[in-house]
Amino acid sequence: MSPRNLLFLLLALLLTLGGCSSRQKAPEPPPVQLSPATWEQIDREIIDASLATTSSVNDYARRSMRVWKDRVQQFTESDFIPWFTGYWTQQWLTMKVAWYKINSGEGKEPPEKRLAAYLQEQYHQRVLDQVAKEIDPEGIRDRAMELYVQLLGQQLQQLAQRYRAPPEQFNLRLTRIQAINLGPPAALNASLHQLLYSKSLAEQPAYAALVKHMHSAVRAGSQRADVSLSSVAQDASEKLSATLAPRGIASAVASAVGRVAGALISVAATGYGIMSHNQEQPAMIEQLRVILNVALNQEWRELMENRKTGTMAGVYYLSGEVEESLLGARRLPDEPETGSLRIVLPAQ
Template identity: 40%
Template sequence: MNTRILLVLWMLLLTGCVSGLPPEVVAPGTWRQVDHAILAASQDATEQASHFARDAMQEWREQVYQRTEAEFIPWFSSYRARQWLSVKLSWYRLGAADEEQVVDRLAFYLQQQYRKRVLVPVARETDPVRIRERTTRFYLWLMGELLARIPARHGVPAEQFERRLEAIPAITLAPPPNRNASLGQLIRTERLDRLPAYRALAAHVHKAPAAAVLWSEDAGISSVATQASRQLTAELATSGVASAVSAMIGPAGAVLSLGVMGVTALVREGDRAEREARLRESLGAAFDAQWRAWLSSRDNGVMAGVHYLDDTLQRQLMLRQDAPRQTP
């Protein structure tokens, strides 16, 4: 019995001694190497995230092109649609101060149609806003994978490394305090959407150009719609259809007769291929310009969240380079 008691006391003594050991001291030079490794990890993750975003954006662009080709262009150049556009044009003329106002109103209608027939349906599957969100999450996931290798590589105790990550600000959108988050918080949080600071970051970068469905209001597509509107207005002016439609509209704005849909064709069917080619070229040029803007904009593009996090880490860790190093 005495031997057993002595053994228990000895084990308790050993446990007390082990738990009372001072933490391992990490040299300041080692912490500088760790900081450089974190910076390198962020640069690597940013580069990989850019490839991820470009691939996703390419897929989105192809879907927009396909739907533009299948839905919008055939609709715009169809006989029935252009008859209806002639009705719209004549209606706009009733209350317009000048011809330029008529062109603008028809252009806005074309923008709405492009949004309805192309951008909204594609956005049900993917769009730049979702791609931006997925890209930011991909960056944070990859950062977690890369950072996990650093402690063993530099001989730093895992607990001290974790505390160091908790001390590195990654989102600094204060006030209020809960709009801030450390690097450690971001890579350890499973539900980022529940983290107030992450939601604040999403709101911070969610500025125009933002939702793809709003591209119909962008200067690019607006100019295309205006150009198409001018062409259509000119065609109507020389075709005699506009005056025929106007004659069917009473001064009090009576209901349009369904017979309007049977008026003479605005443009010969032989001109359809040429019209479609012009519209396809104009839409393609405007869309490509906006697509490149979404990829390149550091403030609002699909890489905006990643650039914000990388820039913040670069700034925070570079500030530490000249500061005295202490064990966390």
């Protein structure tokens, strides 16, 4: 090979190596030392991230609760209303009211309350328990809390990268932010760093205590429904009681004490024709549908808006602790506290 060709070969090799080196990724810039003012700005952006995350999770909870509400309405229409307004159910309820009246007295609940308890039990079994197999407000509440922790963690990683904050300093910052404050004991407290990075949520005692407390709230879907069914039971009890005398059922029940339920139902059937029931049933169905729909709408709003027991209660608690912890660290001594949602666990 001539010297000239060798020179060309060397130049080509150098150009190739130079191109390879130019395509290599530039090294990450080292973390910088942040000023106190910058750390204060980071704190403000953590609060903003918490608020934005809460808003995003609220959208998830609202969409999920719409699905829950639709399923409750469907089971109410397909199961509970036909059952309650059916001919044989009305006969059975009439017999129960008669039996309650015979056994009423001092120290016993009024017949309408006993009937309400029975209807509430039936509503749970036929509607709420069936819907809970598919979707449950308590499950939505738990998932909302998990989403808040997950999405906030992603936001904070981006925040640390944007400011090129030293990892050890940023993590130390997060350990000073309270996220769960249910102690004593100290195991029921958790910092934001612990919540995000120490262990899985299922393995953290403080998080488990928070979930347990949320589950001890009024069972989702029952509060307003039970109130509405109490009014239904009151009306039903009065109407059924009014029919006892002309139908002679009270005396029939009194003379049939100890007999099987089927015999009692047959006695009721002899005093009340199915034709009369069919005439009254459409109005009964419409009245019951209106009452239960109003109650369901009220319950849905309660589950969405109640900051202590609703589907967003856990998220509001976590975000309130995080935001209050950061605001409290920056508050001047003479500034009043804004306050955040506090949960006090019962004594163990």
